[in-house]
Structures are given as structure tokens and as C-alpha cells.
Amino acid sequence: MKDLRGTTAVVTGASRGIGVYIARALAQEGANLSLAARSQGDLEQVRAEIEALGVTSIATVCDVADAADRARLLARTEAELGPIDILINNAGIERVRRFEDSTEADFTDTLAINLEAPILLTHAVVPGMLARRRGHVVNIASGAGKVGVAYGTSYCASKHGLVGFTNALRAEYEKSPVGFSVVCPGFVTDAGMYDRWEEKGVHAPRLAGSSKPEKVASVTIDCIKRNRSEVTVNTPPVRPLIVLANAFPAITPFLLRKFGYTKSFEQVIAAGID
């Protein structure tokens, strides 16, 4: 989809963090925005900021893990903004835990929000996109969707699932005008969940590099315009690490320890970050 002017875009997780940057970037391209998250006050502030950019925007309080909320979000979007052209599955949570200390809810919540909700939202919007022969879905996964890191069992399972889901869709709809992309950011500074770790004194390993939320947003736009498949967003060191880890899975734990990932996640647990 080359020209986003006048399109209708749904962005989940738009109340704070990376989702706000994605919503802003879409608005700057002329898309009308349907913003979703659970925090009404924050969402309303983002909606006002987006409208000031000259597009129409609605804000819907929605828990993406809740089927009735998802249905209400999509129905309201179509009623007030028109058929959905773009879906950005960005809402996500991460609970860093030792596997044996994780609760059942850590797994069910993470999988419901990070994986089931994107699958079911996509399932709800794709038939309309196919009928109109236009549409794009971007799933915001993570580097944790490419490599399994220590203390990230629930998050990695959800993000690996999201990468696999997107790639399966791309294969199935290869010849379709409807596109699917997955964006895999590494550590993102200035906003979002990792930025909150930094505020509590936990830093990503120097070798891991990082990226800005504006970059994740611009890559997301590029994915829609050029139907890109899977994009890792990070400064260079992470890409070779992912390639190596996937080529030689037996040495992945060693690589992650040497790069300093394992220690950083141990610091997240020690700092009591939820």
C-alpha cells in the first residue's frame, strides 16, 4: 500500500511507549487512527495529539485479551472511520521470571495479549481486506521472537509464535494484495518497557545495541508501503547474533551469556521489575 492518506488504521497498545510513535507516524502519512489500550486517560491524550496532526482519531478502551472488547474495537472503528485498511498489533507485555518461579497466569496472560490477540484481530479483519483487495497487518514482535533468552520463556514463546504466525500468513497470501509484516525490535530507548528498566538502573548489554522508537515507527510504515516481510530493528551487533544463534542453536546459551544478555535479565529479576 503506497499511499496511506485517508486509510483507516488500528493501533493496539497506543496509550504509551512504541505504539504512540507508530500512531504518530501513521497520522503523519495521513491515516485516520483507531487507538486501543486499557488506560483511558493516556489514550485520550494520545488521541488529542494525533488529531492535532490533521487526521481523524478515535480512542477505545480495550483489553485485547478480551473477545468482547476486541469485537467492540473493530465494530466502532468500522462504524466511525470506515473499513480497516491497516492493523498494527503492538500491544504487549513482558514478564521476566525464572521459569520455575513463573505463575500459570504469567504464561496465559502473556500468550493471550502478545499472541492470541494479534492472531484473532488479524483473523477478524483479513476477510474484509481480502474482499476489498487491500490491507496490511504489521505485528510488533521482538528480537526475543528470533532467539530464546534466559528468563524470557513466556515472552519468547509468544514472540516466536508471532513471527511464525506472520510468516505462515505471508506464505498463504503470497499472491494476495493483502500484506503481512513482522517487526523485531531489540532494546528500544526513550520510550517503552526497556526504557522503564533503564529508569530502574538495568541497562542492556553494551554489545546488544539499541534503537529509537522513531526508527521502529518508520520501519513499520516502510513495511506497509513496501510489503516487507520481517525486519529486525537494532544497531548492527544484534543481526549477526541472531544469524549465528539460528545457525548454531547449540551455542546460543553461550553467545547470550558472552554478549551479556543473561546477566541483564538477571538484573531485571533482582530489581523486582514486573
Ligand SMILES: NC(=O)c1ccc[n+]([C@@H]2O[C@H](COP(=O)([O-])OP(=O)(O)OC[C@H]3O[C@@H](n4cnc5c(N)ncnc54)[C@H](OP(=O)(O)O)[C@@H]3O)[C@@H](O)[C@H]2O)c1
Ligand atoms: N521497548 C522495547 O525495548 C521493545 C523491544 C522489543 C519489542 N517490543 C514490543 O513492542 C511492543 C510495544 O512495547 P512497549 O515497549 O511500547 O511497551 P509499553 O511501554 O509497556 O506499552 C505497551 C502498550 O501495550 C498496551 N497493553 C498492554 N496490555 C494490554 C492489553 N491487555 N490490552 C490492550 N493494550 C494493552 C499498554 O497500554 P495499557 O497498559 O494502557 O493497556 C501500552 O499502550 C510490545 O509488543 C513489545 O513486546 C518492545
